[in-house]
Amino acid sequence: MRMSLLRSASQHLRRRRDYSSASASPERKVAILGAAGGIGQPLALLMKLNPLVSSLSLYDIAATPGVAADVSHINTRALVKGFVGDDQLGEALEGADLVIIPAGVPRKPGMTRDDLFKINAGIVKGLCTAIARHCPNALVNMISNPVNSTVPIAAEVFKKAGTYDEKKLFGVTTLDVVRAKTFYAGKANVPVTGVNVPVVGGHAGITILPLFSQATPASNALSHEDLLALTKRTQDGGTEVVEAKAGKGSATLSMAYAGAVFGDACLKGLNGVPDIVECSFVQSTVTELPFFASKVRLGKSGVEEVMGLGELSALEKEGLESLKGELLSSIEKGVNFAQES
Template sequence: MFRSVARSAAGKHLLRRGYATDSVPDRKVAVLGAAGGIGQPLALLMKLNPLVSQLALYDIANTPGVAADVSHINTRSEVAGYVGEEQLGQALEGSDVVIIPAGVPRKPGMTRDDLFNINAGIVKGLCAAIAKYCPNALVNMISNPVNSTVPIAAEVFKKAGTYDERKLFGVTTLDVVRAKTFYAGKAKVPVADVNVPVVGGHAGITILPLFSQATPKANLSEEEITALTKRTQDGGTEVVEAKAGKGSATLSMAYAGAIFADACLKGLNGVPDVVECSFVQSTVTELPFFASKVKLGKNGVEEVLGLGPLSDYEKQGLESLKPELKASIEKGIKFANQS
């Protein structure tokens, strides 16, 4: 099945990024929130990744069915489903990478901020369990609002004495995926060849695609760059509105999550020069967390890369996003330290 997937454009893309069938180390990946809208397609995509030897699927309900379904796929990894808090420790033990899409999705008219109290509480509990059962795992945070949930996770790990800033990632890959797709459409270039760094955060104006650094180069007007930036920032809302109350960006988010998890696995396995954008602890700006390109290695983040040359429009965008991103980070830290 994976061979037929690999023949497609997406499959070729994934293979280029290190989905290989060579002999690789055993790696356990846990997906927390595996029965949800993002979790189910993410579980499928991780089952297709030959770098995964064990796939642990966890949720508060319905996980055994998802695990049974996915386990029938004839790829390398062994799948186990875990349900309820009493089985969370078992799901996490021995994990190399933990992916967290758990939480409630955004509904029409709901801002990312509206999600905060529910998802922040879920993330706090899950991170306390990670600190206890697999403190050395790379943690890929998908649960929104990422600008706050990553700082919450950091505080939980600090309290537990397990915090390693190299191993905590906010998954902003969907912003990159969207920026690439939208840019390719406007520039009329093959999307597989496109690269666009996206920096800042993972909500609204905190998302800053650096189209001045996009490759291949295209001679786009200021108006086109402005429109592309806005569309990338509003990509989530575009999907929420198109689904008309029936959900949010689940399939594209699962794809982005799978791409980032694969990059983490490649880094762990010693593949050189693995670079992705991610929201991490950072000194790139004066803010404690910031999304930029990071080099991944055997311990997670090997190097947080700088922003590079920015256009005047991007410099303005960077200054505009800082107050909102700062407030979201502080909100997360405050929530984590409330109790």
């Protein structure tokens, strides 16, 4: 009985400490651009649940007032406001510490990758122009695909506006990490909650390179064929979901989760929590490519350190060389679009 009471008291104190630390957190405004979409809605829900968020600004071209009303009824710290249309975009962004961009359209039947690129590239360019004007010091988390091109587009827009800070612009590749962790844990038969797998390169197809040789906990149970299959499955994770949804959608829920995980890491970094490390697609000198995804240490100014690749296996070295041409082409496509349009 006494042990039960002690346990109960301990849990109560721990909850008190957790609440105190959350309530003592700095005021942080998060803006989600594309908040009424398939990714935006669950992402809005998850960020509303984050105790580090004091103000949640939800923006889209339609339907945001309803999403905002719905999410605002949840009894957590963040005050929620919905904004709709071009004339309210500035107000949505004003004073934001973190801007998350899931805006854009998913690829639909009959739509080429080039069609998708042109639509989403134009959307991203417009949103980033507004960010440069209304919250130039905010951290920007790019979810809109193709990330390998939209991040360079954002960089060019910010350069033109004179507000570019390479430490504050991130391509969200966390879903690749989430998938790699899940698939590795299942194959290696280890608890998924303790798994970590770095994923480097880019955020599409063969540009996604999971470093299973650096996975923790390490496993000797995986053959070369297993590692090849795990790598391929991680690279094709988006296609797996599209096919499972039979043409009726893409990876929205898992992407929202990944976006919330990375957003939380950025907020912790801004708040001075030490040793926050996540993989992200950023301006980089890790390879000869101008942008590259690798482990990044986050801090009060955004990127504190872009970390190296570490020791690679022969399979990973081969994958690294194979991805460079395609990734460079995607980066250049984004840069050219921003400069020409």
